[in-house]
Amino acid sequence: MSDPAEVLALLCAALGDRVDTDPASLAAARADKSGHAAPGTPLAVVRAASVADVQETLRIATATRTPVVARGAGTGLAGGANAGAGEIALSVRAMERILEVRPADLLAVVEPGILNADLNAALAEHGLWWAPDPASRAISTVGGNIATGAGGLLCAKYGVVRDAVLGVDLVLADGRLLHLGHRTVKGVTGLDLTSLVIGSEGTLGVVVGATLKLRRLIPGGVCTVAATFADVRTAAEASAAVTASGAQPAIMELMDSASLAAVHALLHLDAPTAGAAQLTIQTDGPAAVAEAEAIADVLARAGGTVAVSHDLAEGERLLAIRRSMHPAMESLGTTLIEDVSVPRSALPAMFDEIARVEREHGVVIPTVAHAGDGNLHPNFLFEGVPDAAGIVEVPEHIWAAADDLFRAALRLGGTLTGEHGIGVLKRRWLADELGEDQWELQRRITRVFDPAGILNPGKVFAP
Numbered sequence: 001m002s003d004p005a006e007v008l009a010l011l012c013a014a015l016g017d018r019v020d021t022d023p024a025s026l027a028a029a030r031a032d033k034s035g036h037a038a039p040g041t042p043l044a045v046v047r048a049a050s051v052a053d054v055q056e057t058l059r060i061a062t063a064t065r066t067p068v069v070a071r072g073a074g075t076g077l078a079g080g081a082n083a084g085a086g087e088i089a090l091s092v093r094a095m096e097r098i099l100e101v102r103p104a105d106l107l108a109v110v111e112p113g114i115l116n117a118d119l120n121a122a123l124a125e126h127g128l129w130w131a132p133d134p135a136s137r138a139i140s141t142v143g144g145n146i147a148t149g150a151g152g153l154l155c156a157k158y159g160v161v162r163d164a165v166l167g168v169d170l171v172l173a174d175g176r177l178l179h180l181g182h183r184t185v186k187g188v189t190g191l192d193l194t195s196l197v198i199g200s201e202g203t204l205g206v207v208v209g210a211t212l213k214l215r216r217l218i219p220g221g222v223c224t225v226a227a228t229f230a231d232v233r234t235a236a237e238a239s240a241a242v243t244a245s246g247a248q249p250a251i252m253e254l255m256d257s258a259s260l261a262a263v264h265a266l267l268h269l270d271a272p273t274a275g276a277a278q279l280t281i282q283t284d285g286p287a288a289v290a291e292a293e294a295i296a297d298v299l300a301r302a303g304g305t306v307a308v309s310h311d312l313a314e315g316e317r318l319l320a321i322r323r324s325m326h327p328a329m330e331s332l333g334t335t336l337i338e339d340v341s342v343p344r345s346a347l348p349a350m351f352d353e354i355a356r357v358e359r360e361h362g363v364v365i366p367t368v369a370h371a372g373d374g375n376l377h378p379n380f381l382f383e384g385v386p387d388a389a390g391i392v393e394v395p396e397h398i399w400a401a402a403d404d405l406f407r408a409a410l411r412l413g414g415t416l417t418g419e420h421g422i423g424v425l426k427r428r429w430l431a432d433e434l435g436e437d438q439w440e441l442q443r444r445i446t447r448v449f450d451p452a453g454i455l456n457p458g459k460v461f462a463p
């Protein structure tokens with residue numbers, strides 16, 4: 001690696017005021033929303049305004065062997081966008097234009113820095129939407145959603161990012177621009193490199209454009225079914241029964257008693273019954289009413305106390321309880337927000353495992369789940385002292401409990417991360433799930449894209 005001062009001089013000469021060295025900007029680029037920060041401070045934040053800016057930055061980075069960390073909005077929960085000592089943080093947040101919307105072809109071409117919610121507000125004017133709906137949609141970028149392979153509440157019915165991207169424009173580490181994928185519904189020409197880039201967390205290249213697969217806005221209203229259960233296992237069994245019944249809710253969210261109690265306290269609602277867990281389910285489209293009634297039947301037979309609402313505002317009020325989970329956890333202390341996924345029928349067993357981990361490790365793990373797709377977010381609560389940058393490192397006893405929980409998810413046929421990615425926080429478990437041979441193969445694939453190893457080094461793959 002070259003002298004940082006030389007690298008900075010090259011960047012400034014090529015990119016002028018797009019190179020930001022303000023100490024506050026450098027400090028902010030060290031961290032995402034995971035609570036983890038990179039050691040040291042990056043040498044610059046490059047605020048790219050064009051594809052050419054990204055190419056120029058990467059050419060300089062390759063020539064000087066300087067690591068580059070791509071960044072969208074920095075809302076990631078795995079530490080993937082954290083830039084540290086000697087690294088360039090390459091922000092594409094300012095590249096936020098919608099270049100094309102083609103209602104007849106159900107596609108849009110966008111720059112990577114546009115926020116998910118801003119894109120959807122613009123698409124709504126055409127009667128269209130891009131389905132991936134992370135709870136962070138108002139604050140996260142489409143490029144970040146692609147790089148993490150994000151999911152959300154509606155994904156069980158409408159798919160995750162992987163189902164909603166036709167192609168990406170990718171700048172390689174040496175500055176070359178690739179146009180991956182296609183604009184057609186079908187397309188099997190060559191290897192599917194678009195899929196490879198989705199979820200690659202900035203290790204293969206920088207996404208500078210995306211061709212997105214759109215849907216028409218769903219006609220008809222929505223119905224919301226709220227059901228409470230005596231305990232979380234019964235609620236999890238009920239959600240598995242809904243899936244097994246063949247019903248396809250648009251949203252099916254599960255909250256355990258600890259998360260429900262925390263949100264009720266935050267929103268100043270009456271305290272829920274002790275130990276009670278809740279399922280909140282939404283159906284949509286022309287068959288919404290009939291589907292909601294069928295689901296209510298399944299839930300009642302599974303032991304739930306069920307209420308059905310056809311009122312949109314009431315539905316939003318019920319979902320707001322689920323959406324308030326993050327602020328509720330913040331009000332309880334510091335959290336490690338986890339993200340395992342299991343086959344949907346294994347949800348009850350996974351909740352048993354979480355209860356076991358709580359008992360055996362003496363920790364508290366309020367948990368919510370996208371029960372429609374088997375993706376759980378166990379939140380490990382702990383006390384900690386923030387460092388100068390306001391970051392609290394996760395203590396070892398919490399990692400030990402998390403390790404136990406990850407291994408339980410893998411035993412149940414699950415996976416380490418459903419939607420947040422590996423980043424730095426989970427890289428030490430990657431080989432446990434992939435096995436040594438696949439880990440090595442994946443590592444070598446990153447080297448084909450990035451022979452000098454300058455793209456997000458240390459992320460996903462432990463050094």
Ligand SMILES: Cc1cc2nc3c(=O)[nH]c(=O)nc-3n(C[C@H](O)[C@H](O)[C@H](O)COP(=O)(O)OP(=O)(O)OC[C@H]3O[C@@H](n4cnc5c(N)ncnc54)[C@H](O)[C@@H]3O)c2cc1C
Pocket residue numbers: 032033069070071072073074075076077079080081092112133134135136139140141142143144145146147148149150151152153201202203205206207208326419420456459
């Ligand atoms: C309150 C809250 C709720 C959340 N809810 C959800 C949820 O429901 N579902 C979900 O999936 N996630 C959720 N997240 C996590 C986060 O919002 C997502 O991972 C999101 O996709 C990250 O987007 P970003 O623009 O903030 O990316 P960043 O945090 O900036 O980056 C994330 C990763 O992508 C890489 N990257 C970013 N942009 C590019 C690019 N253009 N090219 C190459 N690599 C790039 C970075 O290097 C990093 O590895 C939540 C986060 C918060 C704070």
